Amino acid sequence: MTPRAPKVAVIIVAAGSGSRMGSAEMPKQYLNLAGKPVLTRTIEAFVQSDAVRKVLPVINDKHETMFADLGLNDAKLLPAIFGGADRQTSVFNGLNALKDEAPDIVLIHDAARPFVSDELIGKCIQTAATFGGALPALQVTDTLKKANKDGSVEQTLDRMAHYLAQTPQAFKYELILKAHQSAATADTSFTDDASIAEWAGLNVKIVDGEPNNFKITIPQDLDRAEMSLATPMETRVGTGFDVHAFEAGDHVILGGIQIPHTAKLKGHSDADVGLHTLTDALYGAMADGDIGQHFPPSEMEWHKADSAQFLEHAASRLRDRGGRLVHLDLTLICEAPKIGPHCEKMRQRIAQIADVSMSRVSVKATTTEKLGFTGRKEGIAAQAAVTIEVPVKD
The missing domain is CATH 3.90.550.10 (Spore Coat Polysaccharide Biosynthesis Protein SpsA; Chain A)
Known part of the structure; x- marks a missing residue:
């Protein structure tokens, strides 16, 4: 027994x-x-x-x-x-x-x-x-x-x-x-x-x-x-790149703010090349597709849409996964308009959209020394690197 x-x-x-x-x-x-x-x-x-x-x-x-x-x-x-x-x-x-x-x-x-x-x-x-x-x-x-x-x-x-x-x-x-x-x-x-x-x-x-x-x-x-x-976390880095051409207009939307200019950027939404690039970089860091998959340009819902909602969406998906946004680094590439006077306002707006401290946001600009389409003032390009921490899954 x-x-x-x-x-x-x-x-x-x-x-x-x-x-x-x-x-x-x-x-x-x-x-x-x-x-x-x-x-x-x-x-x-x-x-x-x-x-x-x-x-x-x-x-x-x-x-x-x-x-x-x-x-x-x-x-x-x-x-x-x-x-x-x-x-x-x-x-x-x-x-x-x-x-x-x-x-x-x-x-x-x-x-x-x-x-x-x-x-x-x-x-x-x-x-x-x-x-x-x-x-x-x-x-x-x-x-x-x-x-x-x-x-x-x-x-x-x-x-x-x-x-x-x-x-x-x-x-x-x-x-x-x-x-x-x-x-x-x-x-x-x-x-x-x-x-x-x-x-x-x-x-x-x-x-x-x-x-x-x-x-x-x-x-x-x-x-x-x-x-x-504490949940084990891993660090990931995502990169983004985007280009928008100019068309007739009197201002551009960059980094979530309006900047006076002799033209505007052409696009399905508000054509904010800076926020689009940051959004793609954040999706990339999460291995979560790209901005076109989440907000297809073929859908009229996103016509003339405020690009802030794109970055908000990506940031919310990161939070839903238990992740943390560590740093956003945006570089704008153009001859005009002048970006320097507006960098601090962009940083402030991006930090607000992504719900992070302004100390975690970097915005800077450069030119292509008058080479290529940006050198000819035909548009603006942007590239970004975003660093995140996410829970280790495997």
Whole structure:
């Protein structure tokens, strides 16, 4: 007969104030981490584990509203209970609250360790079921020193015999409950549950911890956590080129602005050769066709259309993909009109259309030294390079 899987409950210790984070108004377990509170991510890691039956949050009574605002709802999630003045008391409260559940194994986990893996959860459960207690830990890799109170080195320790403790720490429920009952009346302070188990004479085996299972304690830890959740991005560059001839008129539209001239540019839309070139470069960077595919000149809908909507469309498609527009570089090639006096207004308008900072837009001009059709003042050419970042898909 196949032995039944142990009944596993998890205590999430979330009653601390997180004073070392430096966030007086918001405890670290409720801080936003890539769009989701830290505590939500931690609880979800256990709720989603097939090996876990029940999850019990132990919270600070001053945080009741903040916890309710998380909106957590799952059949595995037990109603939160209040912790005590220190971690030891909070865990003891949690252990007592689980008596009706009568789990075989209990895991005790820090609320500020949101990256615990299902594999580590499984290893801790299996080890605790076999030996009575399990402690995930990382072996010290740097040279380990013991110092005097004045900061001078006293001794070099054997790093091979020293470990950095993590959670979840797992135990047979009845054993750790009795250990905590005894510790509650002892004149000894304990920093984690493994130390209570050691003090009570329980067998605690080390299992390999995980570097990514770090505890968010100081602001730099939150930055590291944000980076670990960030979507990998890749940089792409697209280029564009366009030409429009002159025809009778009294102004040209370039870079989204109107410039007085002795002719206008010929085209199906407003013939803004600058915006057309930038739009094509942006489509190219996304491998998303070209302006003619998205806005066919054969369709009257785009006759005399404002070319700003073309660049807006390309920029919106980039945002829809989770991408970011890094830089737009436009070069206008003509003998006339003079572009220099209008570059800043063009930059401002292009930045507005693409919804980026003006510092990300470059507009410049050159001539062909009176060679070719631009040298003969028959039209204007433009070329552009656009740099983007997009999520890595393959």
